[in-house]
Amino acid sequence: MSRATTTLPGDPPGGRRAVAVWSIGVAVYFVAVIFRTSLGVAGLDAADRFHVNASALSTFSILQLLVYAGMQIPVGLLVDRLGTKKVLCLGAVLFTAGQLGFAFSPSYGTALASRALLGCGDAMTFISVLRLGTRWFPARRGPFVAQLAGLVGMAGNLVSTLVLARLLHGLGWTPAFAGSALAGVVVLVLTLLFLKDHPEGHEPEPFPHQGAAYVRRQIAEAWREPGTRLGMWVHFTTQFPAMVFLLLWGLPFLVQAQGLSRATAGELLTLVVLSNMVIGLVYGQVVARHHAARLPLALGTVAATAVMWALTLAWPGAHAPMALLLVLCVVLGACGPASMLGFDFARPANPPERQGTASGITNMGGFIASMTTLFAIGVLLDATGDDYSIAFSAVFVLQALGLTQILRLRGRAARRERERLVASRVETVHVPAA
Numbered sequence: 001m002s003r004a005t006t007t008l009p010g011d012p013p014g015g016r017r018a019v020a021v022w023s024i025g026v027a028v029y030f031v032a033v034i035f036r037t038s039l040g041v042a043g044l045d046a047a048d049r050f051h052v053n054a055s056a057l058s059t060f061s062i063l064q065l066l067v068y069a070g071m072q073i074p075v076g077l078l079v080d081r082l083g084t085k086k087v088l089c090l091g092a093v094l095f096t097a098g099q100l101g102f103a104f105s106p107s108y109g110t111a112l113a114s115r116a117l118l119g120c121g122d123a124m125t126f127i128s129v130l131r132l133g134t135r136w137f138p139a140r141r142g143p144f145v146a147q148l149a150g151l152v153g154m155a156g157n158l159v160s161t162l163v164l165a166r167l168l169h170g171l172g173w174t175p176a177f178a179g180s181a182l183a184g185v186v187v188l189v190l191t192l193l194f195l196k197d198h199p200e201g202h203e204p205e206p207f208p209h210q211g212a213a214y215v216r217r218q219i220a221e222a223w224r225e226p227g228t229r230l231g232m233w234v235h236f237t238t239q240f241p242a243m244v245f246l247l248l249w250g251l252p253f254l255v256q257a258q259g260l261s262r263a264t265a266g267e268l269l270t271l272v273v274l275s276n277m278v279i280g281l282v283y284g285q286v287v288a289r290h291h292a293a294r295l296p297l298a299l300g301t302v303a304a305t306a307v308m309w310a311l312t313l314a315w316p317g318a319h320a321p322m323a324l325l326l327v328l329c330v331v332l333g334a335c336g337p338a339s340m341l342g343f344d345f346a347r348p349a350n351p352p353e354r355q356g357t358a359s360g361i362t363n364m365g366g367f368i369a370s371m372t373t374l375f376a377i378g379v380l381l382d383a384t385g386d387d388y389s390i391a392f393s394a395v396f397v398l399q400a401l402g403l404t405q406i407l408r409l410r411g412r413a414a415r416r417e418r419e420r421l422v423a424s425r426v427e428t429v430h431v432p433a434a
Contacts, residue, residue, distance in 0.1 A: 018136035025132040029125040033156030041165035050108040058378030064119035065371040071123035076360025083197040094121025096184025103177030135198040147284030154276040222358040226412040227349025232365040235342035237402025239366025242335035257388035275333020283337040301338035313389045
């Protein structure tokens, strides 16, 4: 089968209006990623400002990701029930308040609270953008639209790496973080004024909401689908190596373990982001044309990432050669696009009224893995006297766990997807002509 889907009856038309509205939602996600990844270029500054060690420093990102992961299913339910606009507006208010609070935090405790608030708002953005894409674009464009959203998110990471890092070292902590919070205000106003949940004539069918019974049913039915669970484990296994590298530990690893200057380390972090953006476009186009490529792309990314980390950590010299670090960063750039493939397993496994919930379950995977690895690396660094080779070996443990689950679920998910495709074709054949 060369195409992911054909045009379905009732598909939204797409077009310029769809692009304009979707772009507003993506802009909210873009700003959320800038705020989320801002600590990645400020990790060493944060350690000095709040006088904390590696474990305490990792707590910033762990708490942020804990809140993010814990919010995924509630946010998915909210998106299914309230629509995209309301959830995106609430998210923008929360992550802007979190970034502003982080700018003025006088202590480690208040800074932690600010990052938790930021994580809560950030959690409301990506699932909303995925839902917005399914409401405004035809189903056949789903994989490409989702990858494009992920690419824009990585552009936010690029802004953190290039722009926010310079502001931080040029203006100082408070002006840099407080100034960046203005971007949150801008996207909030745009969302309030111009964003619509769906095009006219494509309103979702009324769906009964029955309190706790509705919540339990949505979660249970989404989890029951093998495609949802496979999507979660694909996201779990592919996303976290790059997330951990960009969010916190990449800069310290490159500076302290590899002996690079902060400027050179920043350039390598930028390379990860640029690689992500290019590979994201490629993966999106490949999957849109060849649906069966989803799993080979995901497994290939996991294998390449494991090989490059093994070579880097086991290099016999004091520092890995620059050529090896360059290849490592290019390969890490594939992790984000590979994680987006998880949604391409969950999306066809669930009906439209359950897309938010299923996406929330899928999106939990990578952030749980990232949170676990962030914590493990921080603890191992403190326990081994900053031995990065031992600390980063935690990556292989999480990859092995995820790979086991992917191989266990792939057959069931494929059979279920084929059954759904056959059933949809039968229903189409039996629809009477108007």
